[in-house]
Amino acid sequence: MAAKNAKISNVVIKRLPRYRRYLRELQKKGVEKISSKEFSELIGYTASQIRQDLNCFGGFGQQGYGYSVDGLYEEISTILGLDKQYTMVIVGAGSLGQAITKYTHAPARKGFRVRGVFEVNQDLIGTTLDGLPVYDFEELGTFVEKEEIDIGIICVDRDNAQDVADMLCVSGIKGIWNFAPTDIEVPKHIALENVSLTDSLHALAYHMNSLQKQHKK
């Protein structure tokens, strides 16, 4: 079953990894099929939302049968491109870079392989970080180009993030995962995901205060 070529909205894309996680849980429990109604109760989206989302890709469900858990899991994995292997580099070996290295270099991230960390600090160059080589930042462009690296993970401070992004882009990177606390711009043919942990922590602070106020009334 091939995915439709229709343009899929970003909102649906954002939900796919979550569908996939739930399907993986069902697989582990030995569940073979699931109706959109059962899936709805589990995941918290409405059944019609689920049908609509999954129809974007060509519709995997069979009337009166529901969805095959294995089939849907595989299909969503393929749509997300998780049947492929990706190589990555991390730029910045400061505390953010060290954190992200620790996270991305974990064995669970099997389709995504970190090839090295790049840093300007001469004290760190030539050392290793979680077993990964720390290279001179000066070599970043050549390395990305020569090794055909897919993803650049930006962990530098806000003032240098755009320069790093520009360098990655001219060196042929395909996607950028930005952890620097700033918005960067990339050419249209390059994929970009921003993760702002600080924004998330600040939203949490807001919700805490808002709930505390309600609670006191």
Place this chain on the structure above:
Amino acid sequence: MAAKNAKISNVVIKRLPRYRRYLRELQKKGVEKISSKEFSELIGYTASQIRQDLNCFGGFGQQGYGYSVDGLYEEISTILGLDKQYTMVIVGAGSLGQAITKYTHAPARKGFRVRGVFEVNQDLIGTTLDGLPVYDFEELGTFVEKEEIDIGIICVDRDNAQDVADMLCVSGIKGIWNFAPTDIEVPKHIALENVSLTDSLHALAYHMNSLQKQHKK
């Protein structure tokens, strides 16, 4: 200028930390006031969107003058609750917990103070992680209650995340920042922010593949 008590949509809340970041940048550059039009060009939202968002909180702009950068920055900080101090505990000292400890324990996170890391692994208990004490997980409930901890950061694996959340909730936690790759549930009076780095990485993979296909056509 007090914030309106009206219920503010989650979508607006999500944008506030970003407004605040841009205002901070403007402050650093010595900019004192900004019109919604100028702000729009900078941040990429429409001017009417900006006016609408900021009106939720009582409207800070003055006709013909624009927004005071300092005033708006302070006001948004207060709305987000960033004028207060928060204490936090990290649960789980595995690779995710280590990464998050490194990130949250950075000096830049000044309003948010990590008090300790909790772990079940006996080899780690009694050691330190980035200078933070690693305590026995058994002591988590008592510690949170006695020290009136505000935020619990969940960094355990998916199978234990809900149990940890439940324990934090009965111990009087006010907010949970969940990094475990699973959806957890908390009582209505407790704030919850989920961060799924894996979902973000998978969305990046999708966009990369989608752009590659377009590019080849």
